Amino acid sequence: MIADVAPADVALAGFTLPPELEAHEPPEARGLPRDGVRMLVSRTSSGEISHHGFRDLPGLLLPGDLLVVNTTATLPAQVRAGQLAVHFSSPRPDGSWLVELRRVTGKTSVPNGLGFPGQRLSLPGGAVLTLEGKATARLWRARLSVAVVPYLLRHGRPIRYSYVPRDWALPAYQTVFSRVPGSAEMPSAARPFTPSVVTDLVAGGVLIAPLTLHAGVSSLEADEDPYPEPYDVPPATAALVNHVRAHGGRVIAAGTTVVRALETAALGQPGGRVTAAAGWTSHVVTPETGVRAVDGLLTGLHEPRSSHLRMLAAFAGPELLSRCYQAAIDAGYLWHEFGDVHLLLP
Amino acid sequence: MCRGAPPPSVRDMQNPTAMITGASRGLGRALAAGLAREGYDLIIDARNAAALDAAADRIRGAGGNVTAIAGDVTDPAHRAALRQAAAAAGRLDLLVNNAGTLGASPLPALADYPPEELRAAFEVNVIAPVALTQLMLPLLRESGGAVLNITSDAAVEAYAGWGGYGAAKAALEQASNVLAAEEPVLRVWWADPGDLRTDMHQLAFPGEDISDRPEPESVVPAFVRLVTQRLPSGRYRAAHLMPVTP
Numbered sequence: 001m002i003a004d005v006a007p008a009d010v011a012l013a014g015f016t017l018p019p020e021l022e023a024h025e026p027p028e029a030r031g032l033p034r035d036g037v038r039m040l041v042s043r044t045s046s047g048e049i050s051h052h053g054f055r056d057l058p059g060l061l062l063p064g065d066l067l068v069v070n071t072t073a074t075l076p077a078q079v080r081a082g083q084l085a086v087h088f089s090s091p092r093p094d095g096s097w098l099v100e101l102r103r104v105t106g107k108t109s110v111p112n113g114l115g116f117p118g119q120r121l122s123l124p125g126g127a128v129l130t131l132e133g134k135a136t137a138r139l140w141r142a143r144l145s146v147a148v149v150p151y152l153l154r155h156g157r158p159i160r161y162s163y164v165p166r167d168w169a170l171p172a173y174q175t176v177f178s179r180v181p182g183s184a185e186m187p188s189a190a191r192p193f194t195p196s197v198v199t200d201l202v203a204g205g206v207l208i209a210p211l212t213l214h215a216g217v218s219s220l221e222a223d224e225d226p227y228p229e230p231y232d233v234p235p236a237t238a239a240l241v242n243h244v245r246a247h248g249g250r251v252i253a254a255g256t257t258v259v260r261a262l263e264t265a266a267l268g269q270p271g272g273r274v275t276a277a278a279g280w281t282s283h284v285v286t287p288e289t290g291v292r293a294v295d296g297l298l299t300g301l302h303e304p305r306s307s308h309l310r311m312l313a314a315f316a317g318p319e320l321l322s323r324c325y326q327a328a329i330d331a332g333y334l335w336h337e338f339g340d341v342h343l344l345l346p
Numbered sequence: 347m348c349r350g351a352p353p354p355s356v357r358d359m360q361n362p363t364a365m366i367t368g369a370s371r372g373l374g375r376a377l378a379a380g381l382a383r384e385g386y387d388l389i390i391d392a393r394n395a396a397a398l399d400a401a402a403d404r405i406r407g408a409g410g411n412v413t414a415i416a417g418d419v420t421d422p423a424h425r426a427a428l429r430q431a432a433a434a435a436g437r438l439d440l441l442v443n444n445a446g447t448l449g450a451s452p453l454p455a456l457a458d459y460p461p462e463e464l465r466a467a468f469e470v471n472v473i474a475p476v477a478l479t480q481l482m483l484p485l486l487r488e489s490g491g492a493v494l495n496i497t498s499d500a501a502v503e504a505y506a507g508w509g510g511y512g513a514a515k516a517a518l519e520q521a522s523n524v525l526a527a528e529e530p531v532l533r534v535w536w537a538d539p540g541d542l543r544t545d546m547h548q549l550a551f552p553g554e555d556i557s558d559r560p561e562p563e564s565v566v567p568a569f570v571r572l573v574t575q576r577l578p579s580g581r582y583r584a585a586h587l588m589p590v591t592p
Contacts, residue, residue, distance in 0.1 A: 091531060093488035147528035182530035214530060230531040232490050234576045276576065278490025278531075 015304050015325055021332065022163040023339035026172050027192075035194045038333055038340040040301075042324045044316050045346055049327050054192040054341060055200075057298075063205025064249035066240060068294075069193075070257045071210045073178035074186045075149065076156030076170055077217075078109075081123050085109040087159050088148060089139060089184045090216035090227055093280065096132060097148055098139045098227060100217060108162040115140055124155050139217075139227070149181055159185055159217065163336060173337075177254075182214035182230065188337035189255035189299045207244065209237040213257040213281075218306075226260075226307055228280040233265040235276035241293065242273055250295040250346060256308050259285055259294050266293035285311040287318070297344045301328055301335045315344045361411065362489075363435045364573075365389040365428060365482065367419050367475075368445030370397035372544035373496065373562040377442060380566035382410030384574060386440070389413045389431045391424070419445045419474035429481040438485040440573060442494045443475035449514070451549040453507030464510050471514035476521050483529070492533035492573065495522045497581075499538050508550075519581065526579035535572055537582040539565045 027037050039052045041060060052060070061067065077088045087100040103112035121129040128145040135141045144151060158173045175190040176198065201208065213231040241251050241262065253259045264281040265274045272292035284307060285291060291314050302308040313321050324342065333340040364381045368374040370392030378390050382405045392398040395416035402414035413431050417424030432438040449467035450460060479493055486493065500508040501515035519536045526534035541547060543559040568587035571577075577587075 091487070094484050095487070149530055150527055180530055230487075230490065232531075232576070236575060278576070279488060280490075 015322075015329070017304060017335055018329065021329065021335050021339075023334040023336045024164055025166075026168060026338045028172075033194065035192045035197050037192050038331075039192075040324060040328050040331075040333060040340070040342045041345065042316060042320055042342070043345050044320060047320055047323075049320075049324055051327075051331060052343075055197060057197060057343070058200035058204045058206065060343065060345070061201065061204070061206045061252065062250070064207070064244065064247060066207045066209060066244040066249055066251050067201065067254055068209050068211060068237065068241065068251060068258045068262060069177040069190055069254045070175075070187045070261075071177050071179040071212050072183040072187060072214050072257070073181040074158060074170065074173040074183050075152045075181050076158050077152055077184040078159045079123050079152070079156050080104060081121070084112070084121065086121070086123065086129060087184065087217050088152060088156070090214065090229055091148065091182075092141065092228075096141050096143045098135050098216065099129070099142045100139055107165055108160065110162075111138055125151070127151055127155070136227070153181065164338070177210065179210075180212050180214075182212070184217045185215055186337050187213075187215055187255045187257045189341060191337065192341060193254070207240065207249075209240045210234070211237050211258060211261050213261040215257050226284065228282045229257075229260070230279070231261040231264060231281050232278040233261055233274065233276055238265060238274045238276040245272070245293075245295075251293065252296040252298060252345075253294045254298050256297070256299055256311055259291065259297060259311060262293045263289070263291060285314050287313045290314055295346050299342050299344070300337065301325075301333055301339055301342055303335070312342075312344065360437060361385055361387045362439040363387045363389065363432065363437050364440040364442060365391075365432060365438060366442040366444055367391050367478065370394050370401050372546060373539055373542060373565070374442070374444040375401045376562040376566050377444065377569055378412075379405055379408070379410075380563075380570050381440070381442075381573070382408065382412070384570055387411040387413075387435060389415070389428065389435065389438075391415050391417055391419065391428060391445070393418050419478060420469045422477070425474070425478050425481055428478065432482060432485055437489050438482055439489045439491045440494065441479060441482050441486060441491070442496070443478065443518075444496045445474070446471050446496065446515075446546070447511075448546050448549050449510040452552055453511075453550060455507060456509035459510050464513075467510045467514045468517065471511070472517045472521065475518060479525065483532075487529070487531050490531055492535065492576070493522070493525065494569070494573065495519070495534075495536040497522075497536045497538050499540075499583075501538075523581075532579070533576055534579045535577070535582055536580075537569065537572060537584060537587075539569075539584045 035054045037054050039054045041050045079086045083104050085102040085104050089098040101112050101115050102109035115131050117133050119131045130143045132141040173186040176193045211233045216227050264283045265277040266272050274293050364386040366378045369378040369390035398414050402412040405412050447470040450463040497515045500512035501519050522536035541559045542562045565584040568584035571587050
């Protein structure tokens with residue numbers, strides 16, 4: 001609801017994404033290497049906006065800066081059974097999962113609005129999905145008769161929305177950092193990284209540290225907050241974040257998932273210090289919560305009124321963010337998981 | 347809305363909790379003392395109540411917080427009692443499946459292994475830890491916790507006489523491996539402590555002098571490193587994890 005958006009955000013919240021700026025396929029299918037996408041760079045301190053290629057990243061960071069990356073790997077989180085498509089979003093501590101029921105229509109799928117508590121749905125391979133109850137307007141708590149992750153690896157396909165007209169194989173949805181299968185959708189900010197860019201960063205003195213946050217299905221409905229997601233900030237990474245900031249370096253998050261995990265690990269800590277932490281996070285970063293442990297963010301270009309934009313506004317402020325998005329639209333940047341990226345620096 | 351874990355700011359006011367089976371002697375007792383020193387509240391068990399209480403008292407004497415429950419891990423009612431203790435603690439961050447049995451002693455060749463002894467070895471070394479893990483999974487998931495299964499090089503090497511114990515530990519290792527694949531939120535480690543001067547090791551070499559083997563306390567720093575650094579899921583050898591002392 002637009003009324004819930006802070007007044008200064010209205011210009012940003014209300015922008016319209018021209019359809020021709022949707023990325024319909026991976027950059028490799030458009031004749032580009034992974035690291036050949038464009039990168040809009042904005043600087044909060046000066047309000048400056050500049051246009052780059054992603055391969056400029058090593059030159060934009062400084063020796064002693066820390067890039068924090070997410071090692072989650074994308075699951076083939078969609079299972080189809082006839083006209084039914086089930087999107088597996090997030091595991092819950094009791095072993096059930098949040099799932100979305102969708103109806104296959106032509107080349108894509110839409111929410112089907114069906115299901116009732118106790119309903120048992122037969123899925124391929126003899127698995128049975130039992131709906132336990134509604135978790136949100138769109139998502140069910142459900143229990144699969146077999147272990148979900150190995151099942152999806154065998155029977156699933158990547159989640160895809162209508163702006164991507166055909167299926168792409170799972171490797172198109174992994175980043176160079178993907179190690180632990182668990183995300184319903186690709187943490188796409190890190191998609192452009194290649195071994196060559198990582199090598200340039202390391203050789204340039206930029207530090208890199210991992211964490212894990214398994215991302216659920218994206219909040220495609222406007223003004224909907226993300227669900228609790230499992231995350232894990234390992235002790236070595238927490239220590240490195242604190243070390244770098246204590247020495248004047250900047251902590252740059254490769255993706256909004258990294259911001260969510262690090263900000264969770266800094267909750268209740270003095271001065272934005274990060275402690276090793278794991279579990280489920282319900283923390284949502286907004287201009288009101290602010291960012292305490294992260295200085296910069298590499299991210300994709302987000303849809304109007306998405307919760308991600310509120311996180312970005314916490315970094316850049318609504319005025320600069322509005323100018324960034326106007327600049328990205330004017331310059332024909334591409335949106336969504338296969339599109340271009342945006343680097344927000346202090 | 348989904349019932350997520352409480353926010354870390356609340357959780358952090360409470361010590362992390364570890365459950366260690368077979369903690370009255372040997373490696374289990376040493377690990378319990380080591381984890382207590384790292385700030386873990388403990389839930390420990392062993393069959394011998396007197397020995398368990400003695401181990402618990404020693405840890406309390408050093409300032410640790412211990413709940414001791416005597417019982418046999420193969421007993422479902424005992425496992426349920428452990429589950430209740432963890433629920434009462436409000437959180438569980440680490441489950442150490444340490445309790446184990448060597449099986450028949452002296453170690454028979456597989457040709458002569460009494461099937462009932464073999465079954466008993468699998469009950470203690472495989473079925474019980476898997477069943478206990480099942481009970482603890484919801485709490486472990488909520489904390490993003492870890493399972494540490496104590497194994498042996500006998501699980502991967504072909505030592506004559508170690509067929510019963512080794513086969514059971516191999517089964518535990520593969521159960522750990524699969525658990526890691528099924529539970530992306532958890533850490534699952536299966537770790538070989540190496541030969542140690544313990545009662546179990548003495549049983550494997552009855553009448554022999556095993557005083558050249560290191561004390562179980564000697565490998566605790568390796569396990570503390572594994573646990574506190576939250577190393578990735580997988581198989582580890584304590585000898586490879588010993589911290590460097592500057």
